[in-house]
Amino acid sequence: MVSVAQPCTIEAKLNPRPRRRLSSTPTPQWDAIFQQYLGYSPGGYAYCIGQNGTLVDSGSWGYARMPQDTSDGQGIPFTVDSRCNLASVSKTVTATAVFKMVQRGWIKSVNQQFWPFIEALYPNLQPAPGVKTVTIAELLTMTARLPENGTLYSSDSADGFVEQYLGSNGVLPRQLYVYSNTNFTILQAMIDSICQQQGLTDYVSWVQSEILTPLGIDTSIFSPVPDDPSWATLSYDPSSPEAQGYYWPEMQCVGPGGWISSASALLTYLMGFRDNTVLLPEYSDFMMQRMLGWYPGATTYGLAYHHNGGLTQNVGSLSMGLSTGIIQLPNGYDAVLLSNKPVDDIIGLMLEAFDAT
Structure with missing residues (x-):
């Protein structure tokens, strides 16, 4: 069966929790927090961070396809350009x-x-x-x-x-x-x-025509059409690193969960709200603040607006999955995180990375 993760609206329960900064300027610890909680086999992740409409940080780890899923046994690295099903982030x-x-x-x-x-x-x-x-x-x-x-x-x-x-x-x-x-x-x-x-x-x-192309996004990258099964990003079960991954076919119901993108293209979409390319501010602010397809989150520095996504597929005793998240944060920050394995509370994890020092 296929299931979709519920939107996450609570803080991450991470232990130990990063110490909060008391200054007025955030110094996010994206790489350290993501590596600490996601840097394990199988699968991988990629993140892209913008501030005031400019890419300021990015990183990736692991595999989009594990070695057991490639003919040469080398695997395909997960990068900021790897396409991943966005799941419920599609709702935004x-x-x-x-x-x-x-x-x-x-x-x-x-x-x-x-x-x-x-x-x-x-x-x-x-x-x-x-x-x-x-x-x-x-x-x-x-x-x-x-x-x-x-x-x-x-x-x-x-x-x-x-x-x-x-x-x-x-x-x-x-x-x-x-x-x-x-x-x-x-x-x-x-x-x-x-x-x-x-x-x-x-x-x-x-x-x-109205959202992606005006932002200069390649519509073959940000698209509901999956990559070929022989080289597409696959999903994995963290409990079974040696198991073969799961391929997600094209979804008919694109609106709730069928868009596919790379982390880099997804950040371009998210940053488009900052310079009003996507929507005029009276519409984008109303949409986010009234929770019309978005959800609020709390940080040390103010409110954030986000959506998470998740898919799971049971294959025998295994639960293959993926997790995605986007957040518009205070101080001009925008954050995108894609992982081809399930992540418990991906939005909470991103909020922790933003608030950490």
């Missing part, structure tokens, strides 16, 4: 794609109900009870009252999956926050519908 991309449509004026407010924007995609669908009452903001904040659904892989297209889901899953009146991938697949389908009404293509091409 989808949230940003929604706000690009708000900025364009195609959506007046995320407090509008989503159904009028998507119904043209499903002219013959009678939605289940209560579906028409759900707002875009409720989908973004996981308060849509719709039944939890973690689907990333579908035998149908994403739009076909959403049609089936909305026709058979009514709202649960007393349900509040429930983390559900399908909320963001619905947003993917909504963007598909709006694009078609505007004479454009679909969700993926909207993200590419």
Whole structure:
């Protein structure tokens, strides 16, 4: 089975905890903290750090493919240019794609109900009870009252999956926050519908043309299309360093978890919020501060805004996985960390590295 990690909103429980700095200027210890907690076989990791829109630090360790997964037995190193599935970090991309449509004026407010924007995609669908009452903001904040659904892989297209889901899953009146991938697949389908009404293509091409290309990001690197299985980054189980890794096929439900990127390209995306290339500040600030696809975190120097991601796949007795995290931090810092093995509380670890001395 495939599962996706829940968003992490608590401090890392690391022992010993790094001593806090009391000065007004952070001196993060990225490499030392990451090496201490992630520098073990199997797999590897890569991180990139920006400050005020400029790359100021980066590093990597270990393997994207372990030696047992290469024909020459040498392995493939994990570098800042290694592509890795972003898992739920993809949700920030989808949230940003929604706000690009708000900025364009195609959506007046995320407090509008989503159904009028998507119904043209499903002219013959009678939605289940209560579906028409759900707002875009409720989908973004996981308060849509719709039944939890973690689907990333579908035998149908994403739009076909959403049609089936909305026709058979009514709202649960007393349900509040429930983390559900399908909320963001619905947003993917909504963007598909709006694009078609505007004479454009679909969700993926909207993200590419409106978010990635303006930032100069190579859309073959930051893409939902995986690398070839013979050389793609694989996922590993830390309990079994000698086991072969797991390959993640392409996901139909890209919006909640299907984007793939390198650490370097992902940092370029994240830093794009600093210079307003991605969104005007009134939209990006509103999106992050209202937790519309993002989550808050606390540091010694102020609030941070982040999202983590994780995938696990059970293969026999093994649990293959990966963990990802992005954070917009105080003092102009942006941080990206990708690992092709499960990391307990990856956001907490990144916050510790930022606050450490």
